[in-house]
Ligand SMILES: Nc1nc2c(c(=O)[nH]1)N[C@H]1C(S)=C(S)[C@@H](COP(=O)(O)OP(=O)(O)OC[C@H]3O[C@@H](n4cnc5c(=O)[nH]c(N)nc54)[C@H](O)[C@@H]3O)O[C@H]1N2
């Protein structure tokens with residue numbers, strides 16, 4: 136039997152064809168390769184056709200769109216999805232992926248039955264088992280691991296599959312009650328650390344309502360693939376451009392957004408923090424900073440003690456006890472020290488002696504920190520002319536400027552440094568908290584409110600909450616049997632809502648770690664890179680097959696009614712978690728029905744304030760929650776930020792590594808923006824920063840970009856979308872291709888010490904020389920050989936443990 140996932144692309148799979156046929160012959164129907172998840176959709180002959188029922192749903196996955204849609208059903212079959220109207224035209228949207236749910240729900244790679252591995256891991260041989268057998272086997276083994284090795288012997292890992300509250304969040308209840316390890320997927324951690332530490336987190340994310348873009352004069356798309364990774368959001372950028380905003384794109388590669396830009400700034404990879412610090416240097420030198428914002432809205436006037444790097448507080452002056460009442464003080468021009476409320480105009484600069492404490496304002500420390508980054512020095516690092524850096528700084532400071540930072544800079548080991556640096560620029564120039572000035576775009580815009588309150592359900596007071604470990608550190612921890620100094624014996628992994636072996640860095644390290652795992656369970660909708668390696672596969676329903684609530688990112692609360700019955704024996708995560716909870720002897724804690732769960736979740740003040748309850752939602756189908764009074768910009772309005780100090784923080788007095796595994800760090804350096812070159816992707820010798828050893832051996836930086844046709848690996852077997860883009864292609868700048876004798880259409884092998892991938896090549900002058908680009912989200916069977924995730928490294932900075940996909944160098948040869 137041929138694995139049908141590949142057939143729909145019109146090619147014979149390389150490894151599975153003969154093996155599968157032999158298996159069929161040898162063992163008949165006892166087990167099949169690729170057979171159990173094939174969907175057979177037959178219409179019920181007894182029914183009259185054509186009567187269409189329309190329900191509502193929200194498209195999931197992590198494209199950051201969460202578009203509400205209408206789901207059309209005939210004769211119990213999903214036949215179409217279409218967009219839902221919205222009173223704000225730019226929010227009315229559906230994309231080519233949203234329009235193809237029919238092909239997702241009836242996809243040939245859908246998992247239909249619980250499966251037990253019947254061959255070697257990853258071999259694709261399966262035995263169909265019942266749900267009862269699956270749950271009993273998992274729970275019996277889990278209990279024995281718990282008994283022998285403790286609750287931390289089981290680890291759960293999740294990410295981007297389905298963020299609705301009955302899926303990813305509800306599963307957390309199970310592992311919190313079991314005391315299991317939670318693996319932090321460590322995607323985008325540098326982005327979120329830098330931004331949240333600097334300006335706090337608004338209701339759901341880090342930035343403004345997209346409507347605020349329409350008042351911007353300058354839009355900085357910084358490492359952001361606006362038109363591909365955020366194309367449903369791009370309507371706002373387009374409209375802002377029509378209204379006169381200038382679009383500036385900072386990216387190593389000439390992206391489609393760059394082709395629409397007023398200015399394209401091709402930057403050397405991994406150097407964005409330097410550009411941001413240099414722009415700040417210019418803004419300070421040319422007096423373009425925002426005094427009012429610095430004084431009232433940031434930590435600028437706070438006095439940093441030379442002795443310990445902490446802010447001067449009342450307790451240091453003997454005016455309060457240490458603790459909650461102990462407030463930070465500032466200094467007036469007359470030398471008076473007091474609370475910010477007592478001192479009308481605090482000084483922003485200077486070093487002083489205050490009752491035996493030598494202190495300097497936080498702003499002065501920032502000014503000193505960016506002193507070295509003259510545009511001329513930054514030009515050497517970033518490969519951008521000094522005059523351009525000055526021009527960018529002037530535009531940014533003039534405003535109103537909206538920053539649309541993407542995750543490009545996040546994907547290097549030094550990633551967080553950019554986000555801390557750029558937020559210092561945003562704060563010092565006051566480009567935040569007012570019309571047209573703030574954080575936005577697909578990556579930063581507010582996801583608006585979710586309205587569900589399930590904290591008590593997800594984190595029950597009687598839970599045991601096991602340790603959280605960052606994914607890049609997990610393979611080593613599994614192999615070593617310890618995490619830092621803590622002994623750790625992970626015997627079972629439960630992966631759901633994540634295609635771990637398709638999307639984590641350094642796949643080969645994960646495959647080696649799996650050899651130490653006794654029981655690998657994967658709950659997914661499809662047979663993919665990860666479920667293929669499982670010992671037990673649990674088939675999960677597509678979300679339109681379950682009764683659920685979800686919030687669109689355009690402010691529509693949706694009753695996502697079960698439009699059709701789950702295919703085969705698939706079940707929602709909610710039901711699976713309840714079965715596992717009961718199997719683990721916690722029947723009393725996993726007895727909520729879906730209806731009870733959603734009723735409880737929406738029974739809260741916030742939901743009531745917008746007229747939302749589970750019953751009302753079920754009656755009405757969907758409810759618009761945006762009101763004229765809904766705030767449109769999230770941070771910095773009236774100089775207030777949702778941080779500990781209530782101010783924008785470019786100086787961090789409590790700086791510490793996110794994953795503390797006992798590694799040393801320089802507190803003084805990390806308290807303010809700083810830069811070091813990426814680990815591998817540093818290809819040049821600049822005085823003070825010699826080329827990386829890895830780049831001396833492997834001269835090309837290997838990066839990826841989001842394609843419109845997939846969300847990570849989701850939709851990757853969708854025939855309609857495959858018609859538009861049928862296979863992975865790695866692109867080369869003409870110089871790099873010529874040097875290697877590579878032409879468009881050639882098959883190339885991309886390799887380094889960690890692994891290789893064999894794919895087709897194309898020449899693209901839009902690439903920065905020395906940078907390769909592949910479209911993200913392909914899986915093992917899509918490559919001619921190898922896997923692109925075998926190339927990337929799981930090394931990350933000591934401060935933020937993050938998956939640094941692009942901090943990866945390679946060589947390429949024609950096959
Ligand atoms: N090379 C490279 N790799 C990258 C990146 C990159 O830029 N380059 N980007 C990274 C980033 S930023 C991210 S966020 C990650 C995302 O990484 P993942 O979270 O692994 O992304 P997906 O491929 O979307 O995997 C989600 C899985 O959830 C399944 N699923 C869908 N609905 C449900 C459900 O209701 N229940 C369950 N149990 N499963 C469901 C889907 O079938 C799919 O297999 O990828 C990372 N990987």
Ligand SMILES: Nc1nc2c(c(=O)[nH]1)N[C@H]1C(S)=C(S)[C@@H](COP(=O)(O)OP(=O)(O)OC[C@H]3O[C@@H](n4cnc5c(=O)[nH]c(N)nc54)[C@H](O)[C@@H]3O)O[C@H]1N2
Nearest residue numbers: 198358359360364404405541542543840841842845846847
């Ligand atoms: N269609 C689609 N949309 C998605 C997703 C998807 O899988 N598919 N995934 C969603 C998720 S989880 C995420 S995290 C976001 C990601 O959103 P983006 O980060 O906007 O998406 P990418 O395509 O990874 O784009 C990274 C950009 O950074 C550039 N870049 C690479 N290196 C550098 C550098 O050193 N400096 C600068 N300035 N730029 C650099 C790349 O050329 C590219 O244009 O997209 C979301 N939207």
Ligand SMILES: [Mo]
Nearest residue numbers: 197322323542
């Ligand atoms: Mo992401």
